[in-house]
Amino acid sequence: xxxxxxxxxxxxxxxxxxxxxxxxxxxxxxxxxxxxxxxxxxxxxxxxxxxxxxxxxxxxxxxxxxxxxxxxxxxxxxxxxxxxxxxxxxxxxxxxxxxxxxxxxxxxxxxxxxxxxxxxxxxxxxxxxxxxxxxxxxxxxxxxxxxxxxxxxxxxxxxxxxxxxxxxxxxxxxxxxxxxxxxxxxxxxxxxxxxxxxxxxxxxxxxxxxxxxxxxxxxxxxxxxxxxxxxxxxxxxxxxxxxxxxxxxxxxxxxxxxxxxxxxxxxxxxxxxxxxxxxxxxxxxxxxxxxxx
Numbered sequence: 001x002x003x004x005x006x007x008x009x010x011x012x013x014x015x016x017x018x019x020x021x022x023x024x025x026x027x028x029x030x031x032x033x034x035x036x037x038x039x040x041x042x043x044x045x046x047x048x049x050x051x052x053x054x055x056x057x058x059x060x061x062x063x064x065x066x067x068x069x070x071x072x073x074x075x076x077x078x079x080x081x082x083x084x085x086x087x088x089x090x091x092x093x094x095x096x097x098x099x100x101x102x103x104x105x106x107x108x109x110x111x112x113x114x115x116x117x118x119x120x121x122x123x124x125x126x127x128x129x130x131x132x133x134x135x136x137x138x139x140x141x142x143x144x145x146x147x148x149x150x151x152x153x154x155x156x157x158x159x160x161x162x163x164x165x166x167x168x169x170x171x172x173x174x175x176x177x178x179x180x181x182x183x184x185x186x187x188x189x190x191x192x193x194x195x196x197x198x199x200x201x202x203x204x205x206x207x208x209x210x211x212x213x214x215x216x217x218x219x220x221x222x223x224x225x226x227x228x229x230x231x232x233x234x235x236x237x238x239x240x241x242x243x244x245x246x247x248x249x250x251x252x253x254x255x256x257x258x259x260x261x262x263x264x265x266x267x268x269x270x271x272x273x274x275x276x277x278x279x280x281x282x283x284x285x286x287x288x289x290x291x292x293x
Contacts, residue, residue, distance in 0.1 A: 032099045033072065035092060035098055036098075038072060039082065041082045041084075042112075049090060062096070065101075066100055068088065069085075070101070071085060080102070110142055118152060128163065128166055128187060132167050135149060135163050139164075146160050170199060183213055186216050198223070254287065259271065260274070
């Protein structure tokens with residue numbers, strides 16, 4: 001049974017389009033191009049390739065050859081430029097092939113970029129942030145609308161929008177997504193929070209507590225409920241924080257040190273005046289003595 005591509009239309013759709021173009025426009029097909037005549041795609045968005053995966057593909061190519069032809073364009077003097085198939089080309093070189101099957105098609109620089117990005121999006125090992133970055137590049141560099149992009153990749157516009165919203169998350173959360181510490185469901189939950197500081201706070205709670213997506217959603221609902229349960233209480237708390245902030249600045253100017261307040265929900269707390277060494281402590285105690293005299 002064929003595996004369904006979770007990111008939308010697979011590369012089959014892209015190749016089918018190329019084959020249709022070949023039939024309609026009689027673009028040349030050359031299934032025996034010298035591997036040494038193929039130059040890399042300057043618009044290739046993919047920068048890292050899993051070594052083990054490449055070795056496995058190279059081993060398969062040695063036995064079966066390249067099942068899916070590369071796609072290239074002519075650049076003159078008998079040379080070609082790769083449009084799609086960077087991983088297959090690298091594996092073919094490892095397998096020791098001298099020639100590879102390829103479609104030759106006409107493509108300008110924008111088409112090259114678009115095809116390279118679309119191929120990159122179809123990778124099964126692509127994380128959500130990489131998908132979002134490719135979507136953003138397609139929109140900005142290929143001048144596509146979200147609607148046009150959704151048609152290109154076979155995804156609903158709302159799904160495209162959800163991916164793009166991931167790029168608004170703080171960098172450390174994006175890194176967590178790339179490192180597989182967060183699933184797409186976690187990321188969508190964090191995007192809905194809005195406040196970067198709260199996003200990061202909840203992000204670490206998810207990581208430390210190994211929360212599922214459902215647990216993360218429940219945590220966000222609880223926090224939002226607490227913030228909206230008693231508007232008057234929240235207003236009083238905000239005013240109290242402002243008052244303590246002003247008092248902290250006033251005391252800080254007296255003691256020449258950063259004065260902190262630690263207060264619980266019942267109103268109980270501590271005034272903390274930090275010092276770095278015994279001499280600093282003696283200086284602060286001297287100020288207390290002068291204030292008491």
